[in-house]
Amino acid sequence: MDTPIVAVRNLCKTYRMGEMDVHALRDVTLDIRPAEFVAISGASGSGKSTFMNILGCLDVPTSGSYLLDGREVQKLTRDELSLVRNRKLGFVFQSFNLLSRTTALENVELPLLYRRDVTAKDVRARAEASLQAVGLGERVLHHPNQLSGGQQQRVAIARSMVNDPVLILADEPTGNLDTRSSIEIIGLFQGLNRRGITVVLVTHETDIAAFATRQVVFKDGRVIRDEVNGSPLDAAKELARLPKPEAVA
Amino acid sequence: MKFSALLLIAFRSLARNKLRSVLTMLGIIIGVAAVIAMLSVGQGAKSSVESSIASMGTNVLTVFPGAGGTGGVRSDAGTTSRFTEDDVEAIRKEAEAVRYITPTARMSAQVKFGGQNWRTSVYGAYPEYLQIRSWNLASGSPYSAAEERGAAKVCLMGKTVVKNLFGDSTSPVGQTIRIKNLPFRVIGVLEEKGQGSFGQDQDDIIVAPYSTVQKKIVGGTYAQNMFASAVSEPAIAEASAQIDEILRRRFHFGVGDLPDFTIRTQTELAQAMGSVSSTLTVLLSSIAAISLLVGGIGIMNIMLVSVTERTREIGIRLAVGANGRDILLQFLVEAVTISFCGGLIGVALGVGASSLLSSLQGWAVKLSPVSILIAFAFSAATGIFFGWYPARKAARLNPIDALRFE
Structure with a gap:
């Protein structure tokens, strides 16, 4: 059996809010294996966002251990966490989080600019290839405000994959999109996943979770359901079934 | 991140x-411009003082009767030393470190030529006077x-x-003028010296x-x-x-006594004048420095x-792998650029x-590359100093909080 990409043991996270301790995560244990497509769902306050932040090395657990790609991360310093995020992870957010007044290309180049081992020529080439892969090869010089929501999210996906991460974390990536764009975006994730990249996706929409190969449900800081989806939906087929979009320029 | 990218x-x-x-x-801008203008005004004042002192002759000593210095008990009036040509002769013979010496007699007098008349200082001195003051003749001998x-x-x-x-x-040259109604033949014209250390006209002289x-x-x-x-x-x-020693002997002063003559050197005068203009420079520069400080606070504020x-941009950058140093540098470079x-x-x-200032007000202004360099260095240092705190604040942001910031 493969070594898991994510190995989480007895993970707890407690926030202190005023006088009260809020237990966002209580004793979560979970393995995610390479090339899995995991959908995490749960009501708000169930701890799924906290879990994602810890997986994404944006936050550290109160107790328990977290191995990312075989490496213990809960004791790393701020700058070491930055390095892990840069080399191993890709993020996609609900609100896209692109730099405004900066071209799509430059947004995608961003993670590479924080590496010292990539030449300027390679930075450009890799960013262009990445945008090509999400179908935005023609719009590299557009600014985010000149792009639709679906296109902005494609830029964000291009940015998340430009550093060849082992794990892409998507926090409600389709939350701000219409059905068609949502399925297109999910299709991109399925494409990445088929290339061997592990994808973890947070969503509260069950029809989106249906595209994943595994579904995990959080409630009150605990995993209450964790099952493999033997027959995930295929985005390409679903898209074909949707009524043709009206001609919109 | 590369420096060019940060820029x-x-x-x-x-x-x-x-x-x-x-x-x-x-x-x-105001701070640096003030520093440069003030420094060059100060430097100009200093160098004009220096050049006017140099125009007096650089290794000149003046001996005058009466106790010098300030305060304390002075000799009674009328007890001051009186120099004669014998004293001059004694110094000339005995003091090896003295090259030229002359007694001087000075009087303000009316001089006349034809229908013109003019009141000026008439100086009586040995011919060496010209060597002492390194004063050349423009014409004549x-x-x-x-x-x-x-x-x-x-x-x-003199020219005036x-x-x-x-x-x-x-x-x-060759004409005869009258000084206090006595005829004098003009045999030479002195070169122009310009203003003296106290603003007096050095060329208004015979x-x-x-x-x-x-x-x-x-x-x-x-x-x-x-x-x-x-x-x-x-x-x-x-x-x-040496002069002190000779005169003490001739006027019978003991070694510890306060003599009733004073020897003043050009160096002392230069130091006194120099300290005035240094004070001026310090004063002006501190005003300029304060305006730089205010400018720096403006940078910090912005x-x-x-x-x-x-904040959100910082969050995004942190999420994709920027570390604290990258963020710190980004904002520091921005502050320094300003x-x-x-x-x-x-x-x-x-x-x-x-x-x-020099063309309109006629001030002596001296621009030195050093003052430009100083002003420049100070402005860059201001950027680093006042940009540091905001940049560090940015670098220390928590990525999650920064990403969630609205």
Whole structure:
């Protein structure tokens, strides 16, 4: 059996809010294996966002251990966490989080600019290839405000994959999109996943979770359901079934 | 992140808020321009003082009767030493560090030529006076030792006197003028010296043989001052000590006594004047430094606003792998860019202001590359100093909080 990409043991996270301790995560244990497509769902306050932040090395657990790609991360310093995020992870957010007044290309180049081992020529080439892969090869010089929501999210996906991460974390990536764009975006994730990249996706929409190969449900800081989806939906087929979009320029 | 990339980010972010950036820069611009203008005014004052002191002759000593210094008990009036030509002769013979020495007699007198008359200072001194003050003749020739001994009625004339008695057309050399109604033949014209250390006109002068002036104009036996030059500039102190020793002996003063004559060297005068203009420079520079400080606070203020405005951007950068140092540098480079650009414009403005001051006000202004460099370095340092806190604040942001910031 493969070594898991994510190995989480007895993970707890407690926030202190005023006088009260809020237990966002209580004793979560979970393995995610390479090339899995995991959908995490749960009501708000169930701890799924906290879990994602810890997986994404944006936050550290109160107790328990977290191995990312075989490496213990809960004791790393701020700058070491930055390095892990840069080399191993890709993020996609609900609100896209692109730099405004900066071209799509430059947004995608961003993670590479924080590496010292990539030449300027390679930075450009890799960013262009990445945008090509999400179908935005023609719009590299557009600014985010000149792009639709679906296109902005494609830029964000291009940015998340430009550093060849082992794990892409998507926090409600389709939350701000219409059905068609949502399925297109999910299709991109399925494409990445088929290339061997592990994808973890947070969503509260069950029809989106249906595209994943595994579904995990959080409630009150605990995993209450964790099952493999033997027959995930295929985005390409679903898209074909949707009524043709009206001609919109 | 590469420095060029950081610079690009900084320029873009400044270009995004042009008015704000320019207003922030204004503080630094004014500060740097003030530093440069003030320093060059101060330097100008200093160098004009120095050059006017140098025009007196660089290794000159003046001996005058009466106790010098300040405060304390003074000798009674009338008990001051009176110098005679014998004293001068004694010093000339014994003091090895003294090259030239002359007694001087000075009097303000009316001089006449044709229908013109002019009131000026008439100086009586040995021919060496010209060597002591390193004063050359513009035309004519100096009087000789024989003329000095013979109390000849000849004189040398300063440019100001020439202008007032002869106008610009006639040459005074060979003409006869009247000083206190005595006829004097003009045998030379002194080179122009310009203003003295206290703003007096050094060219408003007539120099004549000591014996002539003493006997025929002043009418006394005692010299007012003695004027001497040392063999070299480093020998001034030695010359001063030798004169002191000789005069003490001749006037019967013990070693510890306060003598009733004073020896003043040109160096002392230069130091006194120098300290005045240094004080001026310090005063002006501190005013300028305060305006740089205010400009720096302006930068800090705007950078803090900028960090808050761009919290989300910082969050995104942190999420994709920027570390604290990257963020710190980004904002520091931005702050330094503001102050550096401000410094650049300020230098241009300061140089302009200095030349305007010199051409409109006629101030002595001296632009030194050092002051420009100092102003520049200070503006960059201001950027780093006042940009540091906001930049560190940005670098320490928690990525999750920054990403969630609305």
